[in-house]
Amino acid sequence: MAEMKKTPDACCGRCSIPKTEQYCRTEKGRGPADCPSIRHKKMAQKALADTPPQELEFARQAALQEYAGYSRDVSHADLTPSKPRIVEIVEFCRRMGYAKLGLIFCGGLMQEGAIVQKILEINGFTVVSAMCKAGRIPKSAYGVTREQQLDTTRDAETACNPKFQALLVNKAKVDFNILLGLCVGHDSLAIRHLRAPITVLAVKDRLLGNSPLAAIYMYDSYYRYLKKPL
Numbered sequence: 560m561a562e563m564k565k566t567p568d569a570c571c572g573r574c575s576i577p578k579t580e581q582y583c584r585t586e587k588g589r590g591p592a593d594c595p596s597i598r599h600k601k602m603a604q605k606a607l608a609d610t611p612p613q614e615l616e617f618a619r620q621a622a623l624q625e626y627a628g629y630s631r632d633v634s635h636a637d638l639t640p641s642k643p644r645i646v647e648i649v650e651f652c653r654r655m656g657y658a659k660l661g662l663i664f665c666g667g668l669m670q671e672g673a674i675v676q677k678i679l680e681i682n683g684f685t686v687v688s689a690m691c692k693a694g695r696i697p698k699s700a701y702g703v704t705r706e707q708q709l710d711t712t713r714d715a716e717t718a719c720n721p722k723f724q725a726l727l728v729n730k731a732k733v734d735f736n737i738l739l740g741l742c743v744g745h746d747s748l749a750i751r752h753l754r755a756p757i758t759v760l761a762v763k764d765r766l767l768g769n770s771p772l773a774a775i776y777m778y779d780s781y782y783r784y785l786k787k788p789l
Contacts, residue, residue: 567593617756620654645675648737648758649682657735661728662688663721663749665740665763672739675760679737687731689724691745692717721745725752738762740769
């Protein structure tokens with residue numbers, strides 16, 4: 560039996576087409592051999608057709624928020640960013656009519672979490688916040704040995720508990736969730752168990768002050784070691 564020809568998997572990360580010429584951005588554009596916008600047109604249309612009205616409205620409001628994030632000089636078409644992400648989150652929640660928000664944050668960002676809660680509350684939202692160590696479950700419950708704790712002098716170091724964080728805000732029936740500074744993996748578990756929609760305000764990067772793109776921006780200089788397998 561002849562082997563079926565497999566359609567190339569999407570790989571937008573390797574696209575070499577200039578932005579102004581990309582098929583996904585312009586009707587008369589072009590794309591590489593694995594361009595999903597060209598090879599999977601039916602899938603894209605089906606994804607749109609299968610989208611329920613509430614998700615369409617969510618997407619519409621997100622597009623309107625993107626539009627509102629720039630100021631426009633009428634003398635030319637330049638777009639100038641005008642709002643930080645925390646402001647856009649506040650505005651988007653208002654657009655969606657959300658009243659009760661979940662704030663899932665890392666204990667390493669207690670000060671930042673407190674400030675975010677104040678910003679949300681002063682803008683009229685009810686905030687249900689859960690810090691990563693809530694529940695006081697020892698790391699040993701996950702199979703972590705004493706030698707693998709950050710502080711090996713302690714008998715029972717408290718583990719991060721993203722599932723419990725998710726259950727707390729789920730129980731409160733929040734309308735929307737904001738993730739702040741969770742570790743790699745812990746954020747994945749939180750996202751898996753959260754019921755309401757989620758956005759990310761910031762992620763954990765211990766070395767780069769929670770600004771992980773700094774390593775990407777310096778890919779050709781200080782972080783050029785990333786060009787080789789780790």
